[in-house]
Amino acid sequence: MIEIKDMKKQFHDNVVLDGIDLTIHKGDVIGIIGPSGTGKSTLLRCINRLEVPDEGSITIDGHTYTSKAMKSREVIELRKQTGMVFQRFHLFEKKTALENVMEGLIVVQKKSREEARQIAFEELERVGMLPWINHYPKHLSGGQQQRVAIARALAMKPKLLLLDEPTSALDPELVGEVLDTIRNIAKSGYTMLLVSHEMEFVRKVSNRVIFLDNGHILEDGTPREVFEHPKNERTREFITKMNRLVEADYVI
């Protein structure tokens, strides 16, 4: 179980996270939705400390990491238990797909090259990238790069996988392959926080959806509850707007 308590973050006088509490159960796939600029990315980045939260704590399997006075050793410890998939992939440019996946295993987990290779092969196979293991990021399409990035995160066997709009930097025809990959890993029992604007996908893949607005969690329930019977007026507005965007897409 992972517990986030009273997570706060502000940039100057812009309060982005205003005391977020969130309990994540093992195997949860939580979709995080909300208008642009409400702090969805900031929440994920505060969880693995790419951003330093002003306040709050994270408890993973009984070990509590308190935001203030966190030693760099603890930060590393925390990051080892979480994986991150970025909107813009951020693969290591000078390394092949295989080396990208092996990197964390060798450097962070101190595995032997042989063992790292073995694991990397398996993970790349899982995301369907085996034929491209010797390719460099510049040789890969966006969708392929993102699948390698997912393999890189999964290879570390994180207790929590954070995905920040993993498909929104992709050309429309490449979105499908990445969504399929994410659906597969969700099925295999990974605990995930997924920020996405793909409402239909969020509705299908998550067992729980959170609506984030103005630094607060306004809605927290099953996809059905949140999408079909939102309690909050803001949620209703947001979902109507997103639906209209999808319909507009169909018209075009």
Next chain:
Amino acid sequence: MGKMFDFGLVFRQIPSLLQYLPVTMELAVISMLVGLILGLLLAIIKIKNVGFLNKIVNFYISVVRGTPILVQLYIAYFGIPMFLRYINTKLGTDYQVADIPGFLYAVAALAINQSAFECEVIRAALQSVDRGQIEAANSLGMTYLQALRRIILPEAIQVALPSLGNSFITLIKSTSLAFTCAVVEMTAQGKIIAGRTYRYFEVYVSLAIIYWVITILIEQLIKFFEKKTALPEQVAIYNPERALAAQEVQAHD
């Protein structure tokens, strides 16, 4: 009175000048390496913006870039012994100042001079690496030093290589000033030869040819490294059966 210009001598004396090429190259290579390490440290201090240290680094760079290398060499040659003698009397240490070879003073001055220039080149190269990759490394649980060594440097080196190569070429030519620290390298040896033969002009022409050829060779070397560190244009699709077959062929060899 002989010929006005002894053309043959220009080439005949090249071998005796080349005897001192190792000294020139040692000066250049050691100064370059020390300068690179110092420059990398300075660059990291500037990137990490370590408040107080940052000011010291800026001051250091400003002084080093604002003074001629010739003056710096003289300052090292006279200043360091003075400083050591002062330490000896103050702290009762026993540095044998007279035993320190001039070579070390020359290296100190050249390396310091180099570090100030390298710092800017290295900083620009380090900062050219996309922040996203560093965040990705961090999110895997790498420390800054691990990310620096494994992710940032390999990419930054390629960016910095042409500038570093140029500055190495400049450095080789700067070693010709090491006579100020009583080091006999190629140029100093040239002066010694000319002192005997009175053929100063011929010696300097010989030296010019040698330095020029070295520069061309090093330019080629840099180009070679640039090619070697570049990513391949295209890569074949991985085929497990073919990879296995290739392994077997290797095993048979």
